Amino acid sequence: GDSVTQMEGPVTLSEEAFLTINCTYTATGYPSLFWYVQYPGEGLQLLLKATKADDKGSNKGFEATYRKETTSFHLEKGSVQVSDSAVYFCALSDKDSSYKLIFGSGTRLLVRP
Amino acid sequence: GAGVSQSPSNKVTEKGKDVELRCDPISGHTALYWYRQRLGQGLEFLIYFQGNSAPDKSGLPSDRFSAERTGESVSTLTIQRTQQEDSAVYLCASSLKGVNQPQHFGDGTRLSIL
Numbered sequence: 524g525d526s527v528t529q530m531e532g533p534v535t536l537s538e539e540a541f542l543t544i545n546c547t548y549t550a551t552g553y554p555s556l557f558w559y560v561q562y563p564g565e566g567l568q569l570l571l572k573a574t575k576a577d578d579k580g581s582n583k584g585f586e587a588t589y590r591k592e593t594t595s596f597h598l599e600k601g602s603v604q605v606s607d608s609a610v611y612f613c614a615l616s617d618k619d620s621s622y623k624l625i626f627g628s629g630t631r632l633l634v635r636p
Numbered sequence: 637g638a639g640v641s642q643s644p645s646n647k648v649t650e651k652g653k654d655v656e657l658r659c660d661p662i663s664g665h666t667a668l669y670w671y672r673q674r675l676g677q678g679l680e681f682l683i684y685f686q687g688n689s690a691p692d693k694s695g696l697p698s699d700r701f702s703a704e705r706t707g708e709s710v711s712t713l714t715i716q717r718t719q720q721e722d723s724a725v726y727l728c729a730s731s732l733k734g735v736n737q738p739q740h741f742g743d744g745t746r747l748s749i750l
Contacts, residue, residue, distance in 0.1 A: 527678075555736050567679075567727065567741040574736045612678060621692035622731075623669060624739060626678035 525550045525620060529613045529627035536603055536634050544598040544630045546587075546613035554615040556580075556589050556596040557624065562609045570598075570611070603634045638662070640742035642728050648748045651720060657713040657745045661730030668711050669739060670695075670703060673725045682726075685711060686733065715747075723749045 529546040536542060548554065558570040558580070571580035576591035585600045596613060613627040641660040649655055661668050670682040681695040685705045696702070700718075705711040715722055725746050729739035 557738075559741075566743040567729075569738045569740075572736070572738065614679075616736075621684045622667065622737075623681040623684050623692065623695075624671070624679070624729075625681065626671075628676075628678040 525552075525554065525615060525617060525625050527613050527615055527625055527627040529611075529630055531628070532610075532631040534630060534632045536632070538605055538634055538636055539602045540634075542598070542600040542603045542607075542632070544611055544613075544632070546596045546598065546627060548594050548596065548613075548615050550594075550615055550617055552617045552619045554617040556587070557614045557616065558585070558587055558596070558598050559612040559614060559626075560609045561612070561629075567612070603632070605634045605636055608632055608634045640728055640730050640740050642726075642742035642745050644745055645743065646746045646748075648750065649718060650750050652717055654714065654716045655718055655747065657715075657726050657747070659711045659713070659728030659730075659742060661709065661711070661728070662740055663709075664732070665730035665740070666708060666733045667731045667737070667739075668705060669729045669731075670711070670713050671727045671729065673727060673744070675724070679727060682713070718747075718749045720749045723747055 555574045560570045571582040573580040573589035614624040668685040671679040684692040700716045703713045725744040727744040731737040731739045
């Protein structure tokens with residue numbers, strides 16, 4: 524079945540450092556790909572999405588490109604802030620699977636001042 | 637513009653008791669999903685509703701778990717004869733019907749089984 528694998532955390536960075544969180548997927552169809560973020564004490568929020576190959580999703584300085592050839596959707600940000608500290612989840616959704624989200628296990632990011 | 641609302645926010649109960657968790661989706665959202673998040677893990681899909689029908693129940697872990705939705709609105713997830721392994725955060729999400737519609741999540745119900 525479909526699955527998502529993302530790098531284990533925690534990832535600890537200094538403010539203004541470059542961030543990459545790796546995410547790869549396995550899917551039989553043509554899924555849409557998402558990054559969700561969970562800030563401390565808050566609910567899960569959609570960060571960005573991409574719906575087809577080579578699409579780039581972007582929001583709040585974060586970017587991820589849908590790479591069909593490598594089945595990847597890595598999250599990047601050029602300069603992280605302390606306020607980016609959160610847990611990040613990569614997920615996919617496939618119309619052949621009721622559009623349910625299949626999540627990776629999450630990566631905790633801690634940004635130090 | 638209310639978001640997805642879940643109640644209770646926390647529930648502590650004894651092993652063997654039944655529990656009911658409630659989800660109020662965003663008005664007009666015909667799709668509704670339940671997920672479970674165990675400590676330190678990703679979210680697991682439980683059940684999907686389109687309107688009041690549940691075309692995908694494949695994630696329900698056992699027959700102790702059931703869910704219903706009425707009026708294309710409120711949904712209730714029921715866990716009978718709770719076990720300690722049921723302890724988790726139960727999250728509800730809703731979305732408009734259709735391809736690539738984003739799911740909006742509630743804050744979840746933290747369930748603890750003693």
